[in-house]
Amino acid sequence: MNVGLFGFGRTGRLVAEEIIKDTDCVLQWVVRKSTKNNHEYASDFLGYPKHEQGTFFSMDEATAPGFFERHPVDVIIDFSSTQAVYEYGHAADLGISIVSAISHYEQQEIDYLKALSEKAAVLYSANITLGINFLLVASQILKQIVPHADIEVIEEHFRDKRGVSGSALKIAEKLGLDPKTHINSIRVGGILGRHEVIFGLPNQTIRIAHDIVSRAAFGVGALFAARSLIGSPPGFYTMEGLMRNAIVESIAVKEILS
Amino acid sequence: MNVGLFGFGRTGRLVAEEIIKDTDCVLQWVVRKSTKNNHEYASDFLGYPKHEQGTFFSMDEATAPGFFERHPVDVIIDFSSTQAVYEYGHAADLGISIVSAISHYEQQEIDYLKALSEKAAVLYSANITLGINFLLVASQILKQIVPHADIEVIEEHFRDKRGVSGSALKIAEKLGLDPKTHINSIRVGGILGRHEVIFGLPNQTIRIAHDIVSRAAFGVGALFAARSLIGSPPGFYTMEGLMRNAIVESIAVKEILS
Amino acid sequence: MNVGLFGFGRTGRLVAEEIIKDTDCVLQWVVRKSTKNNHEYASDFLGYPKHEQGTFFSMDEATAPGFFERHPVDVIIDFSSTQAVYEYGHAADLGISIVSAISHYEQQEIDYLKALSEKAAVLYSANITLGINFLLVASQILKQIVPHADIEVIEEHFRDKRGVSGSALKIAEKLGLDPKTHINSIRVGGILGRHEVIFGLPNQTIRIAHDIVSRAAFGVGALFAARSLIGSPPGFYTMEGLMRNAIVESIAVKEILS
């Protein structure tokens, strides 16, 4: 699988590293705002000098006509910023799959991605880790089973994280909770990311929690998503949807659950 | 639904109370070892003097010929002791459903229950709470999705609880874990019952936990089980199986999960 | 130690039971609003028929002149309601110690208790459990040691509990936290009471948490408080102060900590 990456910030670097380490993938290039060390390998920068992967290109180069034809990839993974989608969107015309893991899009960007999804397989999830999506789907299932349970969400992040976690907002939306009163945001120290959904019944409590140990979790999730899109027809996909399918499949494995 | 209860110990009383409080159920009788206050109402004893439910009978009375014909019920719920099943088993001949929540059966009792299940609907679960069974099934699903995850079980109970929790053993068995090395038993103070399954991936951790707030949770679970059996054909049921069905049903609700 | 109790609600009953079970204590009487079963023993009501402790008196009887002279006790424990303090306050003139565990007092009642404390040993704590007070003092110590840590409080209680937990407010006040932004209140199901203080540093997180397993914890705390007051000079005491003293004493035990 040939991958192109937009974004080389704190998370983007870890994503690049996951792609480079993965023997089934080749990181063809990385598009950055900066032009420093342009055309060098991201793999050198990350301590994998023998891999020679991830040529740095500037945003200007990437938006020049013919970039995706000259530097073809199977999938673009985007960990850069809200606006980047408009720069690489036309890659969908070439059938290149798109995996976007931008935390906060406006409706406008989501609409644009949905338009692209008519031409290529496009996946968008604000939080692309496997864990948070398991939590998201399992919580919805549990709510169906115990509809009278009271539900609260706790999300814990490093002190400087602004706003309510997008994943927590998604969980609240899917569970029909008012985010203003049912999301509890903890901002302390260096916590990478923790989400907990609490289901309270009169006589018992159920908790489902997800902790990020390393931001590389986002890279693993993005690769999982990218692999799922290869060979898939054009359409709009989400990690939640992939997780739902995985649960349906797993529960069908009768010998496991009987 | 007319219910007969075996057992009036610490948990049995809470179960009786749940049945009495439930407006759809009538607790017809309670069979105890003791003959003290025999033929009085359990409801008086539990502070519900107006309900006049749960006539106390001794084990001798309950095992006398014709007891279940003279005191008919839809379902027997058993929170007494390992051996009681042999005393009431012949009720299955009358088509009376059986819900047993005995913590530790030998294989012999399980075989006996399975034989009964050819004549009536029989449900057995060592831990009959909704929560622990959600945890049991959700863990198996998650293991299918992340097969390389490391899994550990922590179970916490009051200091005097002997042996490893039956629920933890069940979880370990279903997840293919060696109980000697992967169940961590905490015995401190008065903790009613806590089970946690930890899934560790290189970059993230998922935890599913269940806390008992009150032993009445067992009563709620037993009533849920009893209701599920009413109208069901003869057969051997488990709470885990009911939970699995509930999950399959819930995930089929497309508008919730899409 | 002879004890008189005001209040026989959900918590009051458990407190009464703790006192009756304690072989060093005698529950002389219980003052209730109700006159039902007046002059009978609370011990009968609670399932300890042989103890013959805790004669029920009505509030009218308790406020009649000479009640405390005719029914002398060493200490009054109050788990009733905000206003009761005005009814038994004059017992301080007789040197009777007072332990109040009312959740929410106005400043007026606290001022009144402080006035009483000139004549007798008076202890007031909104949360009288040992655990919450350890959490309160240990958090203040930790804040001194890591003054740059970010601190958040999570408090979890049953769904119908109104308002923010008094204990959480106390913790916030003592740690200099704005309660509106730093207390996260979870209201779900039947959780008896959980408080957690989270200290976040850039590279590590410390959590101190306290769970109520049974409301009898309040009884144990009240007895601990009552015992501490016996023989103490008049003055205004708090559980937090007793805990602080206990910590100072424990840390002085050199062989433990060296």
Added chain:
Amino acid sequence: MNVGLFGFGRTGRLVAEEIIKDTDCVLQWVVRKSTKNNHEYASDFLGYPKHEQGTFFSMDEATAPGFFERHPVDVIIDFSSTQAVYEYGHAADLGISIVSAISHYEQQEIDYLKALSEKAAVLYSANITLGINFLLVASQILKQIVPHADIEVIEEHFRDKRGVSGSALKIAEKLGLDPKTHINSIRVGGILGRHEVIFGLPNQTIRIAHDIVSRAAFGVGALFAARSLIGSPPGFYTMEGLMRNAIVESIAVKEILS
């Protein structure tokens, strides 16, 4: 404060980075087994090219006569391996303080460090984070206050960590717990390090927990230790002892706790 560092492995690098970032400290040199990039700056390697700190020296160079005279430092911090202490021990003759954070020493190395402590200030702690030491001291205090509590330790680490955590063993030793039955070791995924001490009472549970967010926590702890030793007389110090002193000081701050 001039610092020399032994060890440049996974944790050693993060420690070096903490020292370089600290404006009050200069990392004079780093001793490594490797001779690759010898005499270059660790700061270059870590992405701080302007700092020019932490000249790499090989172990052979460091053990040559006169090394510490030619490259003087105030304190040596050791995150290398068990045997290194014998190589730099004679630095104590020059009054250089020593901070060792080796996880597992044999008694022989500890005896050697104690001998050195007659000539210089020497601090040894298997776990040098502030958090774990707070947990260690706070647990001992709490045990004094509730001597009848049941106590259990849970320690969680990445799957490949061998043996029981040294910190957990230390906690067990100090609390008088049999490590074989009271330490519960969880080995899953990539958890950096979590320790939890649970105190169970019949009606309440207290938990003190410490999570590592980044191994840089060890660097922060080592710097805290190093600073405490500067100006201190020769002697054998521990982080636990420093923490105990910090607690005694903090509890003396009356206006905070009254």
